[in-house]
Amino acid sequence: MNKIVILFSMFLITSSLIPLSFGEGTIGIPQGVLRDHVISVKFLDAYFGTDGSKIEVAPGDKNVPFTVIMSNVGTQDLTGIKGKLSLPSAFQSPSGRMAIIIADNDEKATAGDTFPLTFFVDISKDAKIKSYVGSMTVEFSRLRESGERQQTFDFTFKVTGDSIVNLKPITNFITSIINNEVVIQISNEGTAPLNNVDIILQNDQTSVSSQSTSITNLENVIFDQTHWDVGTIEPESSTMFSFNVFVPESLKNEPLHLPMEISYYDAHGSSQTVTRVADFYINGLVDPSIYGVKVIELSGQQTVIGDILNEGNSDGLFGFVTLKPRGDSNIKESTQYIDEIEPDSPVPFNIPIEFVGGERIGEHDITIEVTYKDSMRNDHILAYNTKINVGASSLISDDGQGSIGGIAAVLIIIAIIIGIFYYRKKIKILTRV
Numbered sequence: 181m182n183k184i185v186i187l188f189s190m191f192l193i194t195s196s197l198i199p200l201s202f203g204e205g206t207i208g209i210p211q212g213v214l215r216d217h218v219i220s221v222k223f224l225d226a227y228f229g230t231d232g233s234k235i236e237v238a239p240g241d242k243n244v245p246f247t248v249i250m251s252n253v254g255t256q257d258l259t260g261i262k263g264k265l266s267l268p269s270a271f272q273s274p275s276g277r278m279a280i281i282i283a284d285n286d287e288k289a290t291a292g293d294t295f296p297l298t299f300f301v302d303i304s305k306d307a308k309i310k311s312y313v314g315s316m317t318v319e320f321s322r323l324r325e326s327g328e329r330q331q332t333f334d335f336t337f338k339v340t341g342d343s344i345v346n347l348k349p350i351t352n353f354i355t356s357i358i359n360n361e362v363v364i365q366i367s368n369e370g371t372a373p374l375n376n377v378d379i380i381l382q383n384d385q386t387s388v389s390s391q392s393t394s395i396t397n398l399e400n401v402i403f404d405q406t407h408w409d410v411g412t413i414e415p416e417s418s419t420m421f422s423f424n425v426f427v428p429e430s431l432k433n434e435p436l437h438l439p440m441e442i443s444y445y446d447a448h449g450s451s452q453t454v455t456r457v458a459d460f461y462i463n464g465l466v467d468p469s470i471y472g473v474k475v476i477e478l479s480g481q482q483t484v485i486g487d488i489l490n491e492g493n494s495d496g497l498f499g500f501v502t503l504k505p506r507g508d509s510n511i512k513e514s515t516q517y518i519d520e521i522e523p524d525s526p527v528p529f530n531i532p533i534e535f536v537g538g539e540r541i542g543e544h545d546i547t548i549e550v551t552y553k554d555s556m557r558n559d560h561i562l563a564y565n566t567k568i569n570v571g572a573s574s575l576i577s578d579d580g581q582g583s584i585g586g587i588a589a590v591l592i593i594i595a596i597i598i599g600i601f602y603y604r605k606k607i608k609i610l611t612r613v
Contacts, residue, residue, distance in 0.1 A: 220254035221318055224294060226335045227448065231296040234448040236342040238371050240305040243274045247298045248316055248335070256322040258289040263297040267314045270307035274300055289320070309341040309371060340447035341371030341415065347440055347456035350420065353556060355463045356432040357493055360425050364440075364458050366410060367418035372447040374413040379421065381406035382439040382455070401436070402426040429493050432464040433555055464494020466554050468521055470564040473548055475533070475571075482533045482570060487526040488518070488550055496521030496552035496560070501529040506545035506565065512536050521552055533570060541570050 226248045229235040237244050246265070252258050265281040273279035281299050289295040297318070314337060319330040350363040368374045383398045383406060404424040413419055427436065438458040446452050473486035484503055490496055499518040505511040512534040521527050550562040 220252065220256075220258070220322065220329065221320065221331050222251045222253045223316075223333045223335055224249040224251055226314065226316075226337045228301075228337070228340070230298055234446075234450055236340045236370075236372050236447050237303060238342045239303055239307040239309070239339065241303045241342075243300050243302060245298050246301045246337075247296050249294055249296050250318065251294045252289040252291050254322065255291055256324065257291055258295075258320040258322055260319070260321040260328070261285040261289060261295065261297065262319045263299070264317045264319075265299045265301075265314065266316065267301065268312050270304040270312075271301050271314075272304075274302050303339065307339055309339050311336050311338045338447075343368055343372045343374050343415075343444070343446055344370035345374065345442055345444075345454055345456060347442070347458055349458045349460055351460070353461050353463050354425060354427060354436065355465050356427045357429050357465050358426070360427070361422060362425050362460070363420055363422045365418050365420050366413065366442070366456075368413040368415055371415045373415060375445040377410045377413055377442065377444045379408045379410060380441045380443075382441055398436075398438070400428050400431065427462050431462050432493060434462050436460040436462050461556070464555050465492035466490060466494050466496040466521065466552065466560065467492035468496055468550060468552070468562055470548050470550065470562065473564070473566050473568070475568045478530060478532070483530050484533060484546070484548075484568060485528065485530045486548060487528050488521055489526050490521045490523045492523055494523065494555055496554070497557075499527070499550065499552040501531065502549045502551070503531045503533075504547040504549055506547055509544040509546060510536050510538075510540055511544055511546060511570075521550075539570075543567050543569055 226246070227234045228237045228244055228246055230245050230247055231249070235244070248263065248265075262284045263282065265283070267281065271281075273281045281301060283297045283299045285295055285297055287295070297316075313334060315332060315334045317330055317332045319328050321328050346367045346369055348365045348367070350365055351360070354360040354362060366377070366379065381403060383401070383403060402425065406423075408421045408423075410419050410421055436459070438460070440456050440458060441453060442456060443451065443453045468488050468490045470486055470488055473484065475482055475484055477483070478485070488499075488501070497520060499521045500515055501518055502513065502515040503511065504513050514531050514534060516529055516531050518527055518529055545565070545567055548564040548566065550564075552560055552562075554560060
């Protein structure tokens with residue numbers, strides 16, 4: 181029994197000395213001080229952009245920042261931090277294809293805090309918009325410890341493509357003193373989608389005052405809506421939104437600038453806000469109407485007369501009035517130049533009636549057509565259909581054939597002249613006697 185106790189005691193003593201005999205005892209020594217494999221740096225994120233600011237990139241972009249975010253998970257501060265980046269062949273250093281992509285951080289990385297390393301990279305035109313795998317080796321020193329340590333880790337990153345926001349009015353001109361429907365196109369000319377696009381018209385007093393004085397006339401413009409949710413706009417596509425706008429008379433013949441605040445989420449999922457301006461020109465209103473059309477005898481010829489009233493606020497330029505036959509009417513088409521059609525002042529017209537193929541009395545279907553240009557030199561046509569009643573003419577018609585009434589009138593005049601001569605001759609004879 182004593183032998184068993186002695187052997188067991190010797191076994192315990194021997195087993196307790198085994199670690200010391202191999203020189204690997206770590207009892208009472210904190211982890212990470214003598215073991216190199218204990219992690220001091222942890223990878224958090226890798227993206228194109230700078231610390232705290234991600235950016236969209238596309239194939240062909242040059243010298244773009246690429247940032248790796250790490251955390252000091254050890255118990256000691258880190259200094260002398262350097263990084264070497266290894267990326268696929270579609271990415272290289274701006275210094276050349278064979279150059280090493282390196283970065284350093286001169287600041288101290290406090291234990292428990294994060295720190296960035298920002299590299300600069302050229303992206304090949306042949307790169308694809310997708311996720312890639314890269315790796316980075318980071319070297320650093322720990323305070324109160326000599327020598328350098330290094331760690332290598334793999335990560336994924338993405339070439340996102342870039343989104344390009346453009347705004348273009350489809351309705352380039354709006355007219356004062358009427359309600360205008362305005363259509364605007366928002367497009368994405370880039371290679372990354374615009375997600376959850378939200379548009380706000382900046383027409384309130386605060387927004388207007390922050391813009392240049394050239395757009396302060398927004399204070400007098402009335403909009404039926406100022407907020408649009410247009411959803412997602414895919415790359416190289418567009419969508420449209422519309423609204424109604426009323427512009428007062430005082431702003432005619434002036435430009436109108438509409439600042440639009442556009443908010444969306446980019447390919448990183450980050451919220452972005454940009455401002456784009458839609459430009460319009462405010463045209464004056466030309467609003468003519470035709471009235472008082474009838475036939476009168478003027479200078480011995482039947483003539484169609486009438487008036488044009490412009491109820492707008494701008495002159496109609498280069499005005500012409502044309503008389504056109506309709507149906508079986510044989511009235512000859514004729515045109516009269518009336519120059520400007522001024523607002524609030526009737527402009528008269530008179531067009532002599534001529535016939536093709538001989539005069540035909542009675543009712544005729546006609547069209548009075550007024551053509552003019554607005555202040556933007558755009559052509560406009562106003563047509564007015566009516567009936568007129570043509571009576572017997574007192575003149576010879578176009579084709580050279582005299583009407584019965586005309587011949588009778590000529591014969592009567594000749595008879596009167598002959599009678600006068602005969603009467604004078606008779607008076608002279610009686611006087612001699």
